[in-house]
Amino acid sequence: MASQIQQDDIEIEDTQTGKFLTFQLEEEFYGIEIRFVTEIIGIQKITEVPEMPEYLRGIINLRGKIIPVMDVRLRFKKSFREYTDRTCVIVVDIKEISIGLIVDSVSEVLFIPEEEMIPPPEFHKSTSKFIKAIGKVGQDVKLILDCEKLLHEQEVEDLGEIVRS
Amino acid sequence: MTDYSSIDTLLEMFIFETSTLLEQLEQTILDCEQTKDYGLGVVNEIFRIMHTIKGSSTMMEFHNISTLAHVTEDLFSFIRERQLQLADDSAVSELMLGSIDFMKVEMLKIKNGDPADGDASFLIEQFRALLAEMKQLHGTADAASGTPIRAPERQPLIESKESGISLESGHCRYMAVLRYDEGCEMENLRAYQAVMNLQSELQSIAHVPEDLLEDEKAVAEIRREGLRLSFQTDKTYDQIYQLLHQISYVRSIVLEKQPDTGVLSVGEFTSELVKEQHKLDSPVIPLREATPRAQEETKRGASSQQSNFISVHIAKLDELMDLVGELVIAEAMVTQNPDLQGLGLELEQFQKASRHLRKITTEMQDMVMSIRMIPLSGTFQRMHRIVRDMGKKLGKDVRLQLVGEDTEVDKNIIDHIADPMMHMVRNAIDHGLESGEERIRRGKPAYGTLTLEASHAGGEVLIRIRDDGRGLDKEKLLQRARQNDLLVKNESEMTDKEIYSLIFLPGFSTKDQITEFSGRGVGMDVVTKNIESVGGVVTVDSALHEGTVITIRIPLTMAIIDGMNVRVGESRYTLPTTAIKESFRPAAGDIITDPDGGEMIMVRGQCYSIERLHRRFEVQTDVTGLTQGILIMVEQNDRQICIFADELIGQQQVVVKALPPYIHNLTSIEGVSGCTLLGDGSISLILDVQGLLNGK
Numbered sequence: 001m002a003s004q005i006q007q008d009d010i011e012i013e014d015t016q017t018g019k020f021l022t023f024q025l026e027e028e029f030y031g032i033e034i035r036f037v038t039e040i041i042g043i044q045k046i047t048e049v050p051e052m053p054e055y056l057r058g059i060i061n062l063r064g065k066i067i068p069v070m071d072v073r074l075r076f077k078k079s080f081r082e083y084t085d086r087t088c089v090i091v092v093d094i095k096e097i098s099i100g101l102i103v104d105s106v107s108e109v110l111f112i113p114e115e116e117m118i119p120p121p122e123f124h125k126s127t128s129k130f131i132k133a134i135g136k137v138g139q140d141v142k143l144i145l146d147c148e149k150l151l152h153e154q155e156v157e158d159l160g161e162i163v164r165s
Numbered sequence: 166m167t168d169y170s171s172i173d174t175l176l177e178m179f180i181f182e183t184s185t186l187l188e189q190l191e192q193t194i195l196d197c198e199q200t201k202d203y204g205l206g207v208v209n210e211i212f213r214i215m216h217t218i219k220g221s222s223t224m225m226e227f228h229n230i231s232t233l234a235h236v237t238e239d240l241f242s243f244i245r246e247r248q249l250q251l252a253d254d255s256a257v258s259e260l261m262l263g264s265i266d267f268m269k270v271e272m273l274k275i276k277n278g279d280p281a282d283g284d285a286s287f288l289i290e291q292f293r294a295l296l297a298e299m300k301q302l303h304g305t306a307d308a309a310s311g312t313p314i315r316a317p318e319r320q321p322l323i324e325s326k327e328s329g330i331s332l333e334s335g336h337c338r339y340m341a342v343l344r345y346d347e348g349c350e351m352e353n354l355r356a357y358q359a360v361m362n363l364q365s366e367l368q369s370i371a372h373v374p375e376d377l378l379e380d381e382k383a384v385a386e387i388r389r390e391g392l393r394l395s396f397q398t399d400k401t402y403d404q405i406y407q408l409l410h411q412i413s414y415v416r417s418i419v420l421e422k423q424p425d426t427g428v429l430s431v432g433e434f435t436s437e438l439v440k441e442q443h444k445l446d447s448p449v450i451p452l453r454e455a456t457p458r459a460q461e462e463t464k465r466g467a468s469s470q471q472s473n474f475i476s477v478h479i480a481k482l483d484e485l486m487d488l489v490g491e492l493v494i495a496e497a498m499v500t501q502n503p504d505l506q507g508l509g510l511e512l513e514q515f516q517k518a519s520r521h522l523r524k525i526t527t528e529m530q531d532m533v534m535s536i537r538m539i540p541l542s543g544t545f546q547r548m549h550r551i552v553r554d555m556g557k558k559l560g561k562d563v564r565l566q567l568v569g570e571d572t573e574v575d576k577n578i579i580d581h582i583a584d585p586m587m588h589m590v591r592n593a594i595d596h597g598l599e600s601g602e603e604r605i606r607r608g609k610p611a612y613g614t615l616t617l618e619a620s621h622a623g624g625e626v627l628i629r630i631r632d633d634g635r636g637l638d639k640e641k642l643l644q645r646a647r648q649n650d651l652l653v654k655n656e657s658e659m660t661d662k663e664i665y666s667l668i669f670l671p672g673f674s675t676k677d678q679i680t681e682f683s684g685r686g687v688g689m690d691v692v693t694k695n696i697e698s699v700g701g702v703v704t705v706d707s708a709l710h711e712g713t714v715i716t717i718r719i720p721l722t723m724a725i726i727d728g729m730n731v732r733v734g735e736s737r738y739t740l741p742t743t744a745i746k747e748s749f750r751p752a753a754g755d756i757i758t759d760p761d762g763g764e765m766i767m768v769r770g771q772c773y774s775i776e777r778l779h780r781r782f783e784v785q786t787d788v789t790g791l792t793q794g795i796l797i798m799v800e801q802n803d804r805q806i807c808i809f810a811d812e813l814i815g816q817q818q819v820v821v822k823a824l825p826p827y828i829h830n831l832t833s834i835e836g837v838s839g840c841t842l843l844g845d846g847s848i849s850l851i852l853d854v855q856g857l858l859n860g861k
Binding site for chain 2: 045047048049050051052053056059060061063064065066067068097098099151
């Protein structure tokens, strides 16, 4: 019986690996590993929290649970765009931290096999620290996000800012 | 908070059970020491507790604990068997308390996920030595030789039935029914383990229920009928009994020798045996068959153990409270749904139904809150030990009085005040109470009295720590404050209260020499910090040579506060009502602006600085003129500030939620202590008055 359960676990794991939720920011398509994604919701009323970096838009009430929301555009230093009814919040759960990622729109769930993934070029500085890999799907490319860096990279960055100022 | 899913449930249960037992044991021993009487009931209780701890810690493979429990058990088993009256009980108490401390430390290690690697050999040696000494004294002595023996005849350990059980050995078949303690949980696993252990000692064991692990009904069956065993062995009745007796959590054992027919199936014997057992008036409690007094104690003990309590993990309660919070919001969303207004109808029935719903949800909320409330008695009881230890060390005779210990406080708060209370109790005994001779000279009873008092007052709990010692000497306090350069005010202007409050300053100690317990000048300031962290206040009052009273006022709960909601632009903020002094719309003439642009307001001849929330939190709002909005004067620790907001929305009880950890880790936001959900589902930030006072 126990081995059966393990089998199931592996299968669930299997169905998740290699699958990515893709979303759009400006012209680029990004992918995020499906195992991190909890749910996708429309844009909600955001409560601002003072003294936060600009890309952290504030907190939202997700059925009684209060989670922070991050505007991925601002996180990537792109220009702010007004939220529309296409705007989505992807709720991800990374190492027990729930956070909502605001993106322009969500496209689809794709399976990208391991062999279609290539590491990002080294020299590209501005975004590459959040990009874990580049996935090829037919003629298109999807930029695969490194979720942990997305969340936790800012400490270094903030320190840098303090040093500069 | 520990993540409850990560700890093995079994381990958690072990920690909980053992900690509870240790507390109970500590209390028992302290009681005994006070009455100087280790009665038979007490000995039995200690034996039973040690036996349980031994069993469960062996099961969990904490061998240092189990070995220590084992030697303790040996000692008390000897005392019990010989019906010894403990002549020198202080040595035993000391040793017992020592081993309780040891086990507590180990439990803490286990809880924190550290290996329980403490070395108990020193204690074990002491126990062995004590046992050896006792054996020498009493070992060979029989009942008539004048040793202090309470009851001359040895009590039979076993409720032998009149079925002519022979005690001689031989290859015989035995039947046994084991019943487990009620509420010990996982009876089937325990039974399985027991059977496994017995297999090495006994032959051809059969048991009912047969399938212990997979059959879900097994638990219920064992609870109802007990675990029925049938086995063959050449051991004597007594030996088997001892063997069965070692199984942990066994409440009663019925053991019967069978004619060795060799073909009797388990099913046959059980029905017979069970029938026979029912004939007995009460379940057999072999450990406690003693004097009527002991029996009475058994009943009391049993009732307190299997009383109608269940233990629930605090995380589940938190979840439940969150759910109820959501329910309240969801209810508001339904009953105040904008679609209803569109209907333009008289919704009499609907209003009636929604009022009913509201009533139920409110009651539910209250109930959930009350679940989290636990009485202070646990914390108070713990002080007995401290009083005892310190009294002994310092040679002071101290009596502890507890008043209102059943006052209930939120669990979180209890965790925060235990340490401060301990500190204050120590201080009171060390500094406050005089030595016996001095007390007599002053015409006071030789023993000092320390009173812990708890009571409700509004939404707060008052805890008083009162001693009848020498009191605080104002002159001495001032002198010490001068020496350490702690005075901020002119001495002559200080009120008595302010002088007494000096003891809460960091680095302040009136005691000339430092003792083991207190006097390092760290302490009282930590006490106040701890209590302030849960929103409490500490005050002190004293009269020279009459005593000192320290009063702690703490809110009943941190989870729900009375809040005043204010609006700034689109944002809502909540201020704790307790901090608000008044709110008013300022007149233009009262506003003063200093050259740096700092704004102040004159209220009844006093000048207060103004903090504009929209500036502080950089919020867009149309209301920027001070005369258009509203000023709210808040106060904490005798400091005031006027907060400027667009308007007051209203007062309500709000459930305090922490900001998401991600945000919390990023920066600590001065001025915001948490957030809450308002009735319409929007989020309001709870303002921290202390943070606002500290400025940006």
